[in-house]
Amino acid sequence: ETGVTQSPTHLIKTRGQQVTLRCSSQSGHNTVSWYQQALGQGPQFIFQYYREEENGRGNFPPRFSGLQFPNYSSELNVNALELDDSALYLCASSLTGQAPNYGYTFGSGTRLTVV
Amino acid sequence: AQSVTQLDSQVPVFEEAPVELRCNYSSSVSVYLFWYVQYPNQGLQLLLKYLSGSTLVKGINGFEAEFNKSQTSFHLRKPSVHISDTAEYFCAVIFTGGGNKLTFGTGTQLKVEL
Numbered sequence: 317e318t319g320v321t322q323s324p325t326h327l328i329k330t331r332g333q334q335v336t337l338r339c340s341s342q343s344g345h346n347t348v349s350w351y352q353q354a355l356g357q358g359p360q361f362i363f364q365y366y367r368e369e370e371n372g373r374g375n376f377p378p379r380f381s382g383l384q385f386p387n388y389s390s391e392l393n394v395n396a397l398e399l400d401d402s403a404l405y406l407c408a409s410s411l412t413g414q415a416p417n418y419g420y421t422f423g424s425g426t427r428l429t430v431v
Numbered sequence: 432a433q434s435v436t437q438l439d440s441q442v443p444v445f446e447e448a449p450v451e452l453r454c455n456y457s458s459s460v461s462v463y464l465f466w467y468v469q470y471p472n473q474g475l476q477l478l479l480k481y482l483s484g485s486t487l488v489k490g491i492n493g494f495e496a497e498f499n500k501s502q503t504s505f506h507l508r509k510p511s512v513h514i515s516d517t518a519e520y521f522c523a524v525i526f527t528g529g530g531n532k533l534t535f536g537t538g539t540q541l542k543v544e545l
Contacts, residue, residue, distance in 0.1 A: 320474070349532065358435075358521050358535030359475070372530040406474055410531075417482065419465065420533065422474035 320423035322407050328429045334395045335428060339407030341388040342421045347371070347412045348390040349420065350382060353404040365390055366412050394428075402430045433458050433526045437536035444512055445544055452507040452539045454522030463525040464505040465533065466496055470518045478520075481505060492516070517543045 321340040329335050341348055347366045351359035361374035365384035379395040388409070394401055404427050408420035434457045444450045456462060463482050467475040479490025486498040496507045505522060522536040 351533075351535075356537075358437075358523075358537045359533070361532040361534070364530065364532060372532055374532070408475075408533075419477045419480060422467075422476070424472075424474040 320407055320409050320421050322405075322423035322426050324426060325424070326427045326429075328431060329397050331397055331399060331430055333397050334393065335397060337392040337394075337405050337407075337426045337428070339390045339392070339409075339423060341390070341409035345409035345411050345421065346388050347410045348384055348388065349408045349410070350390070350392045351406040351408065352376070353406060353425070354400075355403070359406055362392070397430045399430050402428060404428075433460075433524075433529070433534065435522055435524050435534050435536040437522055437539050439539050440537070441540045441542065443542045443544060446514055447511050449510050450508065450512050450516075450541065452520050452522075452541065454505045454507065454536060456503050456505070456522075456524050458503070458524070458526055460529075461527045463527070464496075464498060465523040465525075466490065466494070466505075466507050467521045467523060467535075468492075468518050469521065469538075475521065478507070512541070512543050514543050514545070516541060 323338045349364040350362040353359040364372040368384045381393045383391045404425040406425045407423045410420045436455045438453045465480045466478040481488050481498045489495045494509050519538045521538045523533040
């Protein structure tokens with residue numbers, strides 16, 4: 317059973333640029349959630365995808381967008397990067413309806429630095 | 432308002448001593464409760480969870496937590512810590528009706544010293 321894989325592990329971007337982060341779900345999981353973890357903070361929910369559609373969103377602006385593919389992998393896109401977007405971005409997969417019972421499996425994250 | 436509070440940002444403790452990491456939440460709906468651990472440069476690993484039933488739950492690595500509904504708390508405990516327990520610990524809550532998203536506390540850095 318494979319876990320959640322995220323790529324890249326580290327990334328440096330310039331303010332105003334666009335970035336795409338990728339996530340491969342754990343085998344058998346059909347729901348993907350993305351979280352932003354700023355330095356010294358707990359993870360904050362960005363959004364969740366199920367059946368290739370956004371299925372819940374946190375308090376993040378529209379320049380944060382995502383995709384889910386038929387194989388349940390996912391992308392997080394951030395446009396017009398700001399310095400405050402510097403953070404660890406975590407992807408978590410789960411099985412819809414079973415998240416409380418079986419929990420989420422988290423990837424190791426992508427560390428994004430905006431300069 | 433629904434929120435999760437971890438009162439201690441850092442907890443230093445000597446090896447083999449007991450430790451308690453505190454977590455309180457505020458909610459008008461039912462909750463599911465979780466503790467996650469994060470080692471440096473890694474993602475989150477589930478330690479234990481409370482969904483229903485017995486209020487004392489046991490997790491991996493010798494950790495346990497007790498759900499106290501009247502005090503809206505879910506404190507994490509370990510009777511004897513090891514150097515390898517040094518990590519960041521996050522309490523997280525799913526508020527029912529909120530779409531199964533996890534709401535995290537700000538974390539507690541556990542530092543185990545010799």
